[in-house]
Amino acid sequence: xxxxxxxxxxxxxxxxxxxxxxxxxxxxxxxxxxxxxxxxxxxxxxxxxxxxxxxxxxxxxxxxxxxxxxxxxxxxxxxxxxxxxxxxxxxxxxxxxxxxxxxxxxxxxxxxxxxxxxxxxxxxxxxxxxxxxxxxxxxxxxxxxxxxxxxxxxxxxxxxxxxxxxxxxxxxxxxxxxxxxxxxxxxxxxxxxxxxxxxxxxxxxxxxxxxxxxxxxxxxxxxxxxxxxxxxxxxxxxxxxxxxxxxxxxxxxxxxxxxxxxxxxxxxxxxxxxx
Amino acid sequence: xxxxxxxxxxxxxxxxxxxxxxxxxxxxxxxxxxxxxxxxxxxxxxxxxxxxxxxxxxxxxxxxxxxxxxxxxxxxxxxxxxxxxxxxxxxxxxxxxxxxxxxxxxxxxxxxxxxxxxxxxxxxxxxxxxxxxxxxxxxxxxxxxxxxxxxxxxxxxxxxxxxxxxxxxxxxxxxxxxxxxxxxxxxxxxxxxxxxxxxxxxxxxxxxxxxxxxxxxxxxxxxxxxxxxxxxxxxxxxxxxxxxxxxxxxxxxxxxxxxxxxxxxxxxxxxxxxxxxxxxx
Numbered sequence: 001x002x003x004x005x006x007x008x009x010x011x012x013x014x015x016x017x018x019x020x021x022x023x024x025x026x027x028x029x030x031x032x033x034x035x036x037x038x039x040x041x042x043x044x045x046x047x048x049x050x051x052x053x054x055x056x057x058x059x060x061x062x063x064x065x066x067x068x069x070x071x072x073x074x075x076x077x078x079x080x081x082x083x084x085x086x087x088x089x090x091x092x093x094x095x096x097x098x099x100x101x102x103x104x105x106x107x108x109x110x111x112x113x114x115x116x117x118x119x120x121x122x123x124x125x126x127x128x129x130x131x132x133x134x135x136x137x138x139x140x141x142x143x144x145x146x147x148x149x150x151x152x153x154x155x156x157x158x159x160x161x162x163x164x165x166x167x168x169x170x171x172x173x174x175x176x177x178x179x180x181x182x183x184x185x186x187x188x189x190x191x192x193x194x195x196x197x198x199x200x201x202x203x204x205x206x207x208x209x210x211x212x213x214x215x216x217x218x219x220x221x222x223x224x225x226x227x228x229x230x231x232x233x234x235x236x237x238x239x240x241x242x243x244x245x246x247x248x249x250x251x252x253x254x255x256x257x258x259x260x261x262x263x264x265x266x267x268x269x270x271x272x273x274x275x
Numbered sequence: 276x277x278x279x280x281x282x283x284x285x286x287x288x289x290x291x292x293x294x295x296x297x298x299x300x301x302x303x304x305x306x307x308x309x310x311x312x313x314x315x316x317x318x319x320x321x322x323x324x325x326x327x328x329x330x331x332x333x334x335x336x337x338x339x340x341x342x343x344x345x346x347x348x349x350x351x352x353x354x355x356x357x358x359x360x361x362x363x364x365x366x367x368x369x370x371x372x373x374x375x376x377x378x379x380x381x382x383x384x385x386x387x388x389x390x391x392x393x394x395x396x397x398x399x400x401x402x403x404x405x406x407x408x409x410x411x412x413x414x415x416x417x418x419x420x421x422x423x424x425x426x427x428x429x430x431x432x433x434x435x436x437x438x439x440x441x442x443x444x445x446x447x448x449x450x451x452x453x454x455x456x457x458x459x460x461x462x463x464x465x466x467x468x469x470x471x472x473x474x475x476x477x478x479x480x481x482x483x484x485x486x487x488x489x490x491x492x493x494x495x496x497x498x499x500x501x502x503x504x505x506x507x508x509x510x511x512x513x514x515x516x517x518x519x520x521x522x523x524x525x526x527x528x529x530x531x532x533x534x535x536x537x538x539x540x541x542x543x544x545x546x547x548x549x550x551x552x553x554x555x556x
Contacts, residue, residue, distance in 0.1 A: 009371050016363075017380040023395050023428070024384075030398065042402035087291045094287035098280055106292070113299050115542050117489050119513040120535040123528060124302035124309065127317050132297065146298025149291050178283045207388030209492045210514075224390040228496065243398070246391055253386045261379060264386075268433060269440035272478045 024250060031056055031247045035240030052240070057248070060230070060241035066248055069226035076137055076212070076222060077205045080144035081198050084152050087145060088197070089190055092156030093182055097168075107157065113150035118210065126214040137220050140212060144205055152197045155271065159193040160186075196267035199260070206253070223249050310528040315521070327529035334523075337504055338530055341512035348419065348508065349487035352426040356483050357476075360431045364438030365468075378439070382432035389429075393496020396425045411498060418498040418506030425493055430486065434479045441475030442468065470552075477549040484545055488538050509534050 029045060030038045037050040044050075060066065095103045125143070129135050134142055163186065171181045187194075209224040216222075221229060227245050231237055257264060305317065310327055312320035331338050363381060367374050384392070400411045400421045411417045445468065453463050469476075491510040494500070500507030500515070507515070513534060516527035 006371060009366060009369075010373060013366065013371070013373070013377050017377055020380050020384065020428070020432075023399055026399060026402075027395050039398070039401055040405050042398050087294075090287040091291040094280065094283070100281075106288075109300065110295070113295070115485065115539050116299075116303065116535050117510065117531070117538050118491075119489075119510050120531045121299060121302040121306055122514075122531075123517055123524065124305040124317065125298060128297060128302055128305075134297070142294050143298045145291065146294035146296070149295045150299075153291070178280050179286060182287075203386060207386075207390075207492075209388065209390050209495075224388050224492070227394065228390050239398075242394060246394055249391045250387055253388075254383070257379075257383060257386050265378065265382065265436055268382075268436045272437040272440065272475070272482075 027243055027246050027250075031240070031243035033240070033243075035238055038239040038243060056240035056244035059238070060244040060248070063238070063241055064226040064229055064245060065221060066223075066226060066245065069221045069223050070248075070252070072137055072220045073206060073222040076140060076144070077202055080141045080148070080205050081201045083141055083145050084148040084201050085194050085198055088149055088152035089156050089187060089194060090182060091149070092153045093160055093186055095153070096157055096160045107153070110150045110153045113147075114154065122210065122214055129215045135215055135217070137216065140215050143211070143215060144201075147211070148201050148204070151200065155197050155200075156190065156193055159190060163189055192270070195263050196270045199264050199267040200271050202256075306528055307532060309525065310532045311525075313525050315524060323525070327525040328533070330526045331529050331533065334526065337507070337512055337516070338509075338533075340504065341507045341509050344419070344506065345488060345490075345508045348422055348426075348490075349484060352423050352430075352487050353480065353483045355423065356427055356430045356434055357479055359427060360434035360479065361438050363431065363435045364442055365464075367435070368439055368442045378436070381435055384428050385430065385433045387429075389490075389492025390496045392425055392429055393493045396421055396428075397497050400424075412501040415502060415505035418501070421497055422490070422494065422506070422508075425497060426487065426490070429493075430483060434483065437475050437479050437482075438472060441472035445471045473549065473553040477546065477553065480545055480549060481542060485538060485542055488541070 026042060030042055032052065032054075033046045033050045033056075034052045035056065037044075046052075095107050126135075129139060129143055133139060167185055167189075168181055171185045176184065207224060208222075209228065212222050213225050213228075218225065218229065227242075227249055230242050230245060309317065309320055311322060311324060312327075313323050314320035367378055371377075387395075397411060400417065404410055404413075404417060409417065411421055449467060449471075450463065453467055458466070489510055490508055491514070494506070494508045494511050498506045500511055504512070504515075509530075513527055513530045516523050516530055
């Protein structure tokens with residue numbers, strides 16, 4: 001490309017990038033302003049009169065119980081994703097290798113579950129979780145395994161179909177049973193897909209609002225529930241605390257993104273190709 | 276060997292299947308059954324035939340209104356998201372300096388959750404409208420435009436990544452052959468690039484259509500349906516029918532069944548139509 005065109009395009013892309021970043025920057029800026037100077041003048045920098053330091057943060061953290069929400073979000077996300085990876089990879093391998101009629105019926109049920117909207121099952125599922133005593137941070141992991149199974153099994157199956165049988169057969173001849181063969185030989189080959197599945201599920205579970213809200217309620221708030229909780233009832237929102245909470249909700253996501261960026265972008269592209 | 280694998284069914288299949296049955300399959304079947312029942316909790320259900328389905332349309336016009344609002348929203352956002360994402364993908368596959376940085380920035384909003392996104396845009400839109408003496412809930416138009424802007428901001432980066440992967444998959448010899456044959460930039464775009472990225476178009480349309488129809492968190496945080504119920508999308512309408520008024524659980528479940536069938540039909544129809552356009556390469 002010509003140098004002149006190159007510069008023009010970089011200029012245009014920089015403006016677009018600035019527009020993309022602006023909303024987050026505006027929220028960050030407002031999180032340091034007094035709560036009454038936010039909704040009316042959100043585009044004005046904090047001045048001597050409106051600057052309140054970290055007051056919004058201390059207030060918001062106190063009112064929402066942010067740290068406990070952060071820990072519950074982290075706990076539920078990390079454990080659910082680990083459980084999903086462990087069990088759905090085994091399930092997918094079994095489905096692809098056994099190839100019985102029952103297996104293909106199960107496979108199509110998993111695929112089908114991907115397009116059914118959550119509203120279809122939300123009432124009965126939360127009642128069910130309640131009856132079975134799954135309405136707590138441990139029980140919800142089982143629910144996430146069930147809901148995450150569709151996409152995860154589908155993606156693992158897509159990859160396993162291209163894994164040659166030879167290595168597995170060699171492992172069996174060497175005396176490995178199915179369990180050992182899977183974990184010592186097959187799973188290491190699945191690693192790239194496992195990372196993709198982990199990232200797609202992390203993005204979903206970390207940000208999920210309605211499912212934990214219906215299953216657990218507000219006893220163990222996750223971050224999205226804590227943020228929504230600020231709105232509470234029909235009263236007015238404490239805009240200062242809201243801004244601070246939005247910033248605190250975004251920070252972990254940005255850190256996660258910047259550290260795993262390569263995998264996330266690859267994962268999204270790979271996830272799409274399989275879909 | 277795989278004969279002996281079968282006896283491992285309890286280890287490999289059972290945990291996932293039990294979770295799948297509890298979280299999805301049983302609630303799904305129960306949900307379909309309950310849509311023909313009157314109930315408050317599950318145990319007190321009495322069979323009432325199609326009366327819930329009739330009530331969806333006869334009781335009030337909420338469902339039809341929110342359906343219409345959702346369709347209007349979905350059509351505009353699906354088109355705008357995909358056009359912008361594709362244009363950005365074209366730009367970012369031409370070896371412009373800083374491509375990686377731009378890609379990083381454009382994708383970032385996608386990782387932020389729907390509730391947080393909704394409040395971010397509520398602040399900004401209210402800030403703009405405040406100068407004119409309005410707020411986002413004073414007119415349904417504002418909520419509508421707000422949702423479309425939000426959806427674009429969130430989804431463009433994701434779709435861009437998929438289009439970039441599609442464009443990078445085009446074999447370079449085809450592009451070079453086109454150049455040698457003297458094909459111009461637009462000819463190359465319409466005769467080579469777009470036909471070759473049809474698999475990406477299929478998946479991007481699928482993701483944007485299903486996400487637009489299922490949108491809930493963003494809708495709840497941005498306007499919660501206000502003013503009145505004018506900016507209420509289907510998912511939120513179903514939620515409000517279930518949990519907003521007592522005695523309407525059956526109607527809510529009937530709405531959910533109609534919604535699920537609609538999403539499935541639209542998604543499968545779209546997959547069928549765009550798959551036909553994919554070229555064998």
